Amino acid sequence: MADQELEGSEPVDLTKHASGIVPTLQNIVSTVNLDCKLDLKAIALQARNAEYNPKRFAAVIMRIREPKTTTLIFASGKMVCTGAKTEYSSKMAARKYARIIQKLGFPAKFKDFKIQNIVGSCDVKFPIRLEGLAYHHSAFSSYEPEIFPGLIYRMKVPKIVLLIFVSGKIVITGAKGHGFDPCETSSLVFYPLGVAKLAENFVLEQRLSQ
């Protein structure tokens, strides 16, 4: 089971993803400082795909098609870019927005680009007994079926929050640095912790269906 092909056409590289599961990145949120004061009204009037409603929110909301992202541009010159699928495309999108601002006449720079949040999802392909997991890892887990159907697992190292569902689907969020791809590391840490407890359920499932 460990070397099954799970994602894409290439077999999973087990030296990088020892659990055999590759989380797919869904959203990257990043911030960048353009380092100059901006006139939001002028930007909203001149730029395409920009909306500005000062009564509702004090920032310009701008969108570009490639990469498909949205950004909030504040009067102080700071910018938040969301919606990118990879870290590289988030940086590229932020650069494109900075270019747009430059073309509008503001002396925009590209200071302190930082990725603030990475959201990924993955599937372990077997049902998970959330109660058992909550019992064994009670210090990190919070499982309230009445409030939310998934278990909220707050991992300390790396500092990541996982939403674990009965179906086996997992949402990983809160990852910041991309030095060692915490998204993948967390599923790696989680998988051996969880698999012994949870795989029993999978086996049970198989036997029942026979």
Place this chain on the structure above:
Amino acid sequence: MSDVFCSDCKRHTEVVFDHSAGDTVCSECGLVLESHSIDETSEWRTFANESGDNDPVRVGGPTNPLLADGGLTTVIAKPNGSSGDFLSSSLGRWQNRGSNPDRGLIVAFKTIATMADRLGLVATIKDRANEIFKRVEDQKSSRGRNQDALLAACLYIACRQEDKPRTVKEICSVANGATKKEIGRAKEYIVKQLGLETGQSVEMGTIHAGDFMRRFCSNLGMTNQTVKAAQESVKKSEEFDIRRSPISIAAAVIYIITQLSDDKKPLRDVSVATGVAEGTIRNSYKDLYPHLPKIIPTWYAKEEDLKNLQSP
């Protein structure tokens, strides 16, 4: 009868406690060792009929260790025969206006007591809820939060900790104005605060359908046999992979069991008693249906009865 050192006999002697006079008397020499001992039991005279100004009750309520000074106060009374001079009648008013450090706490405890009363909860749960609230209040960071939701969440956590969980919907029904979402958020907040304070995370197990069976069944007025069957079914159903909230499973099991008995409860009654929506019970019924032969105990219903059950 206890052993105390008597100063006259110069040794430990048997000592008698005389309740009528409040004296501790040495049985050997008759020396009174302590007199006028203060009785700390509750007032034994009751005054249901007496009302008006001269309330002969000599004591106040039990001391509350959670309040700042144990709840002891001195109050300036209103003078008899309606306001003699200006000073004595206003003194009472001015004293009350002074800051009472516990006022917020007292109001909160009163609210918790009202909610607990409406749900019919025992004093242990109420006291625990009070304690939790005080611990959260001690960490001043709870200003500006919806107090109703916070109190409701304290009660919810207290019920959970005493192993008598109440569904959030039940707590919602007695908390004035707090929504399920707000109570859920307040509960997370409290758990985090308590975890920060003690350094060890709060002990609270996950809820199970079985915890609620007894209560839901008696709300519906089911017979003992049906209740027993329902409890067994719910226990067995935990082994199967049914991806539903435990409350929904409980409601669906109750519905199935009542359908199998002579006293068939309509879906609406089960929905009202458990707080689960009718559509949810129907969907849970669909999920349970394939496993029914293994879940329902055989002493309660045979295979044919199960076949008679309507297919979802």
